[in-house]
Amino acid sequence: MQLMIVEDDDAVATALADAVRASGHDALRVSRGSDALLQHHSAQMILLDLGLPDLDGLEVLRKLRLVTNAPIIILSARNDERSVVRGLRLGADDYLIKPIGLAVLLARIDAVARRAFVQTQGVSDLQVGPLHIDIEKRAAFLQGHELALTAKEFDLLALLANHAGSVVTREQILDSLWGDAFVAVSRSLDVHLTGLRAKLNTPGMIVNVRGVGYRLETPGP
Structure with missing residues (x-):
């Protein structure tokens, strides 16, 4: 599965990419919300940070949901109830609070993929x-x-x-x-x-x- 990692912290992004690749997935990393909006076509699932340098992550989520049904998992240090509720209501499939263990993250990725993976292409x-x-x-x-x-x-x-x-x-x-x-x-x-x-x-x-x-x-x- 092709995952897009939307994360501006290089160390965090590297750790995430290494973990998902080790579990057999492909990883594409972008650091800006605008890049995620332009490159989402290649993603079968999106891991989205909320603290991005150009756009608020919740606004990125709102715009992504206008154009893609790909599962989106929020990974954020924002642990207040308002942010969690807004993220889920705007269409996130899961909301995980940093720091999170990589084994737990991979399990949540698999769970979201099982229940929300979207069939694409192949229609003749x-x-x-x-x-x-x-x-x-x-x-x-x-x-x-x-x-x-x-x-x-x-x-x-x-x-x-x-x-x-x-x-x-x-x-x-x-x-x-x-x-x-x-x-x-x-x-x-x-x-x-x-x-x-x-x-x-x-x-x-x-x-x-x-x-x-x-x-x-x-x-x-």
Whole structure:
């Protein structure tokens, strides 16, 4: 498993990386919250310190949860109840208070992985009612008729279809299609979304959840 260690203390980061590698995992270390937000794609689990030099760790956690479902374990010296509660409510899978024994940490990593590990990749076809998407051929069909989609429109439709019935946030879309949830490309998303809706020509199929994101509903027969 690929773990990202978000820790600005070199000694602590080295000890963590050595421990997880010794247990058979791969480790990527970053020291800044902004780096974690840009490089999270490669992480299957994230170990997150809260005392980072550029961003507060809880803010990093909040932003990560907009774009990734990868399990996140907080490792922090903050042991006050408010920080622990906020961390868990913002989406952390576990909250461990420093200093923590490495054997205990590895056991908690295994426990979190067992209950929260997210399945990724490997999907070759998506079926949402009469909408069929062939991921490998990058082709989409509605009621048997192929849709003439641009590359970005196809990626957008596939993303929404993979979460059909659930809301996909604007941040998740921007992160998946443009590689950064926090760059100013929202207007580009609006343009591609308008084009996709026109080609689907099915009112109500893509629902705008105001202030959050979009949801793909199963179209009628």
